[in-house]
Structures are given as C-alpha cells and as structure tokens.
Amino acid sequence: MSGAFEEQFATAETASPLYNVEAEIGFLGDLLANNRLIDEVADRCRPADFSVPLYGRIYGKMIEQSASGAVDVVTLAPHFAEDGEWPRAYSVLAAANLNAGPKARTKAYFDQITMLSSRRRMVAGLKDVVASARDLSVTREELVANADEAVAELAEQVVTAQGSVGQYADVVINSFGKPIIGVRCGTINSLDDAIGVLRPSNLVVVGGRPGMGKTSLVTSYSIGAAGMGHGVLIFSLEMSADELTRRMLADMTFSPRGGVPYEHVRDGTVRSHEMGAVIAAKERFDELPIEINETSGLTLAKLIRQARSHKRRLAAKGEKLELVVVDYLQLMAHSRKGMSPYEHASEVSVGLKQFAKSEGLVVMAVAQLSRDVEKRPDKRPMPSDLRDSGQIEQDADVILFVYREEEYLKKEEPDPFDNKYEEWRTDMEAVRNKVEFLVPKRRSGPSGKAIGWFFGANSAVRGSDFYSSREGA
Template sequence: MALKKILNIEKSESDNLDKFSNIEAELALIGCLLWDNRNYEKIADFLNSEHFIDSNNQLIFRTIKDLLDKNILVSPITLKNYLSDYDKNIDQIKYLNQIKDSAPSTHNAYQYAKIIYDLHIKRSLIGIAQNIVQETTENNKDLDGEDLIENAENDLYLLSQTGNTERKYSHFGEALKNAVDVIDEAYKRDGKIAGLPTGLKDLDSKLGGLHNSDLIIIAGRPSMGKTALGTNIAFNAAAKFKEEEDEFGNKKILDGGKVGFFSLEMSAQQLATRVLAEQTKISGDKMRKAELTKDDIKKIVKVSSDLEKLNLIIDDNPILTIPSLRARARRLKRIYNINLLIIDYLQLMSGSTTSRNDGRVQEISEITRGLKGIAKELNIPIIALSQLSRQVEQREDKRPLLADLRESGTIEQDSDVVMFIFRESYYLERMEPIKKPEENEEKYLERHQRWRELCEKSYNTAEIIIAKQRHGPIGTIKAHFEPNFTRFSNLSVKDYDNIME
C-alpha cells in the first residue's frame, strides 16, 4: 500500500508541488524581515534559502540573510544594491515595498518560517521516497536490501540535520534537578559511582564510572590490550545489567547496562571467543588449535550457557562511516535501548563520502566530532579504541602522551576522557640482555638477573594512564592483566601500588 502511494506521487508531481508550497508564507516572512530586522533572530537557527521554493524569494532571503549576518541594516532601499541577479525589468524598490506592506503581521515571523521549513521537509521526504523506489527497482549498483535501508536512513538523517524549529534550551533549574537526580542515584547505588561501571574498581573510583554523553578514548600501541580492555568493559557492564519496572511500566536501570560493540577489526565469532577465553580462563590459542581436555570442554559448555543471554550486541561490519554508524547506533538504541557503545577501532572508520578528499587528519576530525555528537544525541557513553603513533617507540620511556594520539589533535580535543594502556612487561620481554664480547660471565649474569627481577615485578601488571578527564582528576591506576586470556581484573590489595595520584 505504501509503495503504491509513493509511485502515485511521481505521476502527479506538479499537483504535489502546489500542495507542498506556500508562496504567500515566503513573501510574508520576507515582509516581516523588511519591517523589523530583529525578526531574523527568531528564525536564523533553522531556516535557509534552500527551504524556499520560489527562486526569486530564495535570492531575496539569501541576500537578506548574508547582510544581517554581517550586521548590515536591511530595507527595500539598501537591499536593492545587493540584488544584482534579480529581474532587471522589475522596479525592485517598488516590489520590495509591496512585499513589506503586504506582510499581515510582523509578530508571526516565526510561524511563517516554520510553515516554510515544514513544507521543505515534506518535499524532501517525497524526493527521498522517489529515490528509494528508483534505487530499489533499478538497482544499478547491485545493492542488497540492508544497504538500501542504510542509504535511506542516511538520507533521512541528513535531512533531519538541515535545521530544527524546536529550540532545545534548558532552564538552569531543570538542568540542576537532573544533576541532583544523578548524584542521588549514585549515592544509593552500591559502589557509589554515578556512571556505568567498568568492572575495574580503581578505574571506576577514578572516573566515577562511564557517564552519559561522554566520548572516552582508550589508546595504546599494538599488543597493549586495547581490544581486551574494551571487551572486558563490555562484558562487565552487560553481565551486571539489572533493571526494575514500576507499577506504571517505567523501567529503571539498577546496575550495568546493555552494550553495543562495533568491531571493525575482528569478526563476531572471534570476539565471542575472546569473551569465552576471558571467562573460562582457557586461552583462545588452545581453543583455536583444539588442544582441549574433557574438563576444558565441560567448562566451555557451562560458561557458554551462562553467557547466552548476555546483553551484548555485536556489529562486525568492517566498513563503517559516521553516517552509517549513526544510523545503526540509533537503530540499536531504538530496538535494544543500549546504554553503552564501543568501537574497535577509530582509525578503521572513515568519514562521510563528501570529505574524503580533505585528507586523513580532517577525516579523523569529522569522525571524532561525529562520535561526540552521537554520544550526546543518544545520551550514552561511547568508548572508541585508538592507535598511537610510532613515535612512542623512539623514546626511552615508552609511556604514551597525549601528543602520541595518531593522525589528529582533535581526538584529544573532542574527547571527555583519554586513557592509555601501558604494559612495561611487553617491552622488557623483548630486551633480554645479550652478552658483550668484552664482558665477563659475572657481570653478564648480574645484568641478566636484574632484567629477570624487572620482568617478574612487571609481570601480569598493566598501567591505565588517565591523561585527560574533563570532569575529574588525571592519574594512573594499575590493573592485573592475564595475556593468555586477554583479561583485565583488579589487583589484590598486597599487589596494588598506586603509582600516581
């Protein structure tokens, strides 16, 4: 039925253009602006010249907008000098005065603008609908159904970003009430954290959990454990998920949350194997090579049955742009009501098709701004894993710095939290002393013993360096890391030594 309606639109396109246009509203708005330039403040947020259907009105409004943006007074007399492309056969001052005098009421400027914007949206929706029909029936690019849906969602999202007539201002009292509610919930909750728990006690203590609308970057060199920490946080949050429903059907989260995981590097099956290895404490390598005992199989079967209903949704599509991520994230929010989004990893994403010629730095800038925008729109925390540049390897102290973030300083700028993973044991294991030709056996053994002591001291220990936190302190915490199972956990009290406050 819906398809027939859309096809009928194409047959009577001229009738629909009349139905979805209002030249009188366009003239009335221009008249309001000529009467009182202050009316522009009411509509500047959402209305553009492209929203007008009449080409002459488009030109007049575009000129008015350009002049008022430069704080130049606009009247029929001043406007005449800037309308160089307008019809020369018309007395411009007389025509503009007629528009000005015909304005019904200058108090209705916002309403006229809202009508123009609304009609533009409806015309654009008709165009998108016709594109969907055309792309589906012709399908020159041989796209499957999912790709066609994604293209349609991207078009609809881009249309929604052309403006918005509803102002989203918040009175301070309302914002204050929301802030107090979050503090109150954190006080009542076990662990006394306001955000989503990561499952690492010291990290939660430092961050207060993962907070809604925050963009959190977890960065590190290869083999440091970025994906491991991402999957650990995803599992811990999803496993702890608890919610209650009141008598009116309103749901309230008590702990944890539902997690969406976008894995550009690994398949869903590989990611599931990692989580299984973490929880069974059987290495993923043994699973892949099938070097398993009967006890291992029993443990895998038991843990698998426990994990079946885990609130973790995986998307392993290897090609991801910001518009497609936004469309998929909104779908996950609508269908599963996710509370956390994790992306592995940032440098494998690409920007929108329109900005691919601007260079990789600009592309990463677009991606980080887009991720922050999605976090705010969906009101959930987003964790993005990120690579670090090779300059870390050139330094004696391999601990990462903010300057090491790869390809763009806007990663640091747009994020609310930046964390680095550093495992000293990774570098020490590759620095085993070699006996020098002139060195005697005793000195060599002494050096080798010192190296072994350093390796033992740093074994199974990872540092999580909080290099930036917009709303709290920076510092470093230590965590227990088991490389065989790619598992991060809390250090025991006797092992823990806080190295920076």
C-alpha cells in the same frame, strides 16, 4: 511485490488518515488563549507539522509575533486578509480561543500533531525508497541509508537544547541521592575508580602501542558493563566477529584458578575438561546485552546509522543501548577519496563525539599511538602521542592509556649467563601481569593512574583487587 507494497501504502492512507484537523485548530486556539505556551512549543513543533497549510502559516506567524508582543486573531488578521480560507479560519480560531482548555489538553494536541507529522514524513520517505528501488542507478547503500532515514522519523524528535540555568539547577538538585546515570565496568574496579562513571555523551579514547592489550581491555570492560545491565555494541574493525568472540569466551572462563587458554579456543583445541567452562561462558553471554558488528568498509556515517538502528531495536524491546565500542578509530573507512590521515582522524573524532552527545551514549574508541613513544626512555604514553590528529585529544572527555612495562622488559632479556640476568628477572617478577591505567585527561574529574592485571593467555583484564575479590576467592 513492489505493487503490493504500494497498494498497502494507499490502503493505509485511506483507512487511517495521518492528520487530525480538530487537534490542530484546538492547539492553535489554546496558544492564542495562553501566549506563554508559544515559547514552550516553538522549538519542538514546526509549521510544516500541520496538515493544513494555512494552519501551519498561522502557527509560524504566531511564533514570529510572540517574540515582540501579544498574539490574537485580531493581530493575525492583517497577514492573512488576502487568503480566501482566512474568514472561516478566523471564526473557528475565535471560537477555539473561547473554548481553550487546560495545559494537559494542549500537550495532548501537541503530541498528536508532532506524532502524525512524523508518520507522514516516514510514509513520504518510504514512498521515495520504493521509487528509488526501481532505479537501478541508485546503489544499495543509498537505498539502505534512505530507508533508515525514513524509519528514523519515528524515533527522532525535534527538541530544544536550551534552558535557563535555574531549570538545569532544578534537575541537578533533584538528582541528589539518586543512583548516578552512566556506565561502569564492575569487574575492573581500579579502572572504575580512575575514570569514574562514564556519563551519556562521553567520548572515551583508549590508546596504547601494539601489544599493550587495548582490545583485551575494551572487551573485558564491555563484558563487565553488560554484566551490570548496560547495553553494549562493539564495532570490530580490526578483527572478525569470530576472532573477537573467541577472545571473549576465553576471558569469560577466566578465574584465579585458571581458565580456558585463548590459544585453545582460538585453534579449536579445547580439552574435554575445558568444554564445560566454554559452554557455561556461552550460556552467560546469551543472557548479556552485548553484540558485535563486523561490517566491512565501515565509514563514520555507516557506523552511526547502524548504531542508531540497533538502539531503536533495543528500545522496541524495552532495553537500552548505553555503550558503543569502536576498535579501532584509525581503521574506519574514509568518507571521501584523497583525505589525509589527519583529516580522516579529525573527522572521525569530531563525528564520534557529536554522535555520543546527540544519542546520549558513551562511545569508547580505541586509538593507535605514534612511534615516538618508543624513542623515549620512559615509554609511558602522553596525549601528544595520539596518532594522526590533535583533534582526538581535544574531543575526548576521557583519555585512557594502557601501559605494560612487562612487554618492554621482555625485549631486553639478557643472556642467562650475563651478570645482569638476575637483576632483569627480579624486575620481570615485579611487573609480571601488571598493567597501568594512565588517565591524563578526565573532563569531569582529576587525572591520575591505577594498577590492574593483564592475563594475556586468556585475553583478560582485571582490577587491582582481583585476587581479593569474590571472583578471586
């Protein structure tokens, strides 16, 4: 099989060479005719993108000279006088300069040069993978990483990350009156109001003590977001895909009239009259752009690689990945031995933020809180309670804490014959099924809090308007 694979490489290169020398010389000629174009392409096209080494060196020298003055074949000549190929290149470039075309043609040349260069790198990378596959000392993980990196050449392009404030202001003004780009849940209205539209590049940290309903919140949010058309990928590090799916099925069946209890779905004891709701929930999930990844031993690098692969698969189908959920941050495998909890949490936090920014995604990461919360009379969390690293607080664009007073009151239940029992029961009724969404940090807006509903029997979280919404009606 590997021999046939190598033959396909050779045949592909012979049948369809991955270069266009005419486009390269035409591109250089257009840049010589209009030096202002050099700055526009300098950060997006590299000398190595040219198939003819001399043309790549000429392009590199053009970029260097354009920083201090005009560039033409005369100013370039002294730098290539000893190159035997220069006389022919000189005459060709001089003629190309005279035949320079419109900007649209230059862009067409540029697009083809960078595209063919990307494909050449991909072919070279895949050849290395084939060679590595024969070496039994190379691990399977290394092979997968190298293959993914080679394929990524088609998806990842070198782009400039700098522009004038005036240019960015144009983009801002042109966006006025248009729908805001970002992720919303739709089914947890009060939370949407508290954290706003989550923008591409946002890192959202969801924290809470055990039993507060963090996983239920992020899964309910994910289901709502997918229902609004946002592509969602959930990395489940704590639960298996089977367990998480059972929770989500129970969530999907829930309404104010009831639903199929998670306990029934979990244990496979769904009643006959409940089966229709479960099947309907399954059919609804078939329509939603939401997937679960339960890869074990997931490091930060593996997570990013797999998320990028999923993003490319969706893009090939004309769909878009917008929300990546990580449940939860501290369970991610260490990238190297001997890392302290602080170093590990910091590395993951910084990496997830950079990943969100580079890929234009919203990353929502669940985080555990320290036990210090339990030592305070008021057990509502604070940013300093984020366990293992202050870096998490720094990197997060939004910090969202989940707090349920009901969970703490349950632990304080007095004896039914105690004089305080009636007071306790009144307090319990006041907070039953209520959840507080605490937002101590929101980089793009004010901090604050909101109220919602938590239905533990169905692993479902809803907004404050649940009973008055269309769903409630």
